[in-house]
Amino acid sequence: MGLNPGFHHFRIGQIRATVLYDGWLDHPLDGFLGGPRDEIARFQRDHFLSETRWPMDENCLFVQIGDQNILIDTGLGARRWFGGHGGRLQESMAEAGIDPASVTLVLLTHADTDHAFGLVDAQGRRVFPQARIAVSKLEYEHWVDGIALDGKRPNPEWRSVTMRALAAYREGAIWLQDGDRIVPGLTAIATPGHSPGHFAFRLESEGDILYVLGDAVHHQVIELARPDWPFLWDFDPDLGVRSKRKILAMAAAEGALCHGFHFPWPGLGRLRRDGQGYVWVPRPLTL
Structure with a gap:
């Protein structure tokens, strides 16, 4: 427990479990959320947030x-894109006393740059030498075939680096299916839309439950208050809305x-x- 610069145990x-900080992405707010601009601006003002910029934290998760x-998502890795503030997962693991060689399984919610690039170093070598990956086969194949880029505006390097x-982890890869019990207490939940094979995860132990949302939801205020608004960088925004509403309803129903x-x-x-939407209540860091 306690406050640390790059990790948080709970x-x-x-x-x-340990949240591991990979840094943050410096994004413009405009062009990501599919709602009226004046309403988006109002949400931001009401929560003392910028009306023009969207600093998106990157919180990876390690569970034993x-x-x-098990590591869930790997951050941006050696690439210094989106403002150059990401890619510090390895530093955070060192601060938390977690050896990358001790990781036995890497779960990928999906294979976008800020979730999968941390699998390898700048030379393309495996960062987690003893680990297998678990990912949707559809996600894997769509990236390899290039199809998953259709609905996005990627940097030209995205596909080659992702591939x-x-x-590097193709041998022994585990192909996730909806409802898979990966290990006792850890279940995969298909939430496609942001990417073709996006997955969320549900962990349970002794009545405690945690939902790992991945990129089914991005914005802690606007997308929760208005889950019917699409995220415009989703591969399939309409499907993304359905998945988002499903996973939020599941998590809220279980408290x-x-x-x-x-x-x-x-x-x-x-x-x-809160009406047709939700309000985010942060968990106190001291718990």
Whole structure:
């Protein structure tokens, strides 16, 4: 427990968990959220947020379940894109005393740059030498085939770097299916839309529940208040809305703790129903 610059320990029942900070992405607010600009600006003002910039934190998650050391998403890796503030996962792991060689399984919510590039170093070598990856086969194949780029405006390097990162772990890869029980207490939930094979995850131990949202939800205020608004950088925005509403309803119905990859550090909180949407209630860091 306690406050640290790059990591935050907590528990889900008997599951030991650590949020690991990969940094943040410097994005413009405009062009990402599919709602009226004046309403978006009002939401931002009401929550003392910038009306022009959107600093998106990157919160990776490490959990220990039995003899499995599981990392969920790997951050931006060696690439210094989106403002140059990301890619510090390895530094945060060192601060938390976690050896990359101890990781036995890497779960990918999806294979976008800020979630998968940390699989390899600048030379394309595996950062987690003992780990297998678990990812949607559809996600893997769509990136390799280039199809997953259709709905996005990627840097030209995205596909080549993603292919190299995924290929380094192709042998022994686990292909996720909806409802898979990956290890006891950890279940995969298909939430396609942001990418063709996006997955969220549900962890449970001794009645404590955590939903790992990945990129099914990005903005901790606007997308929760208006889950019917599409995220314009989703591969399929309409499908993304359906997946977002599904996972939010599941988490809220169980009163579960949630982990938002791009929510303000450390991305932990609960959902409170508010009309047709939700309000984010951050979990106190001292718990």
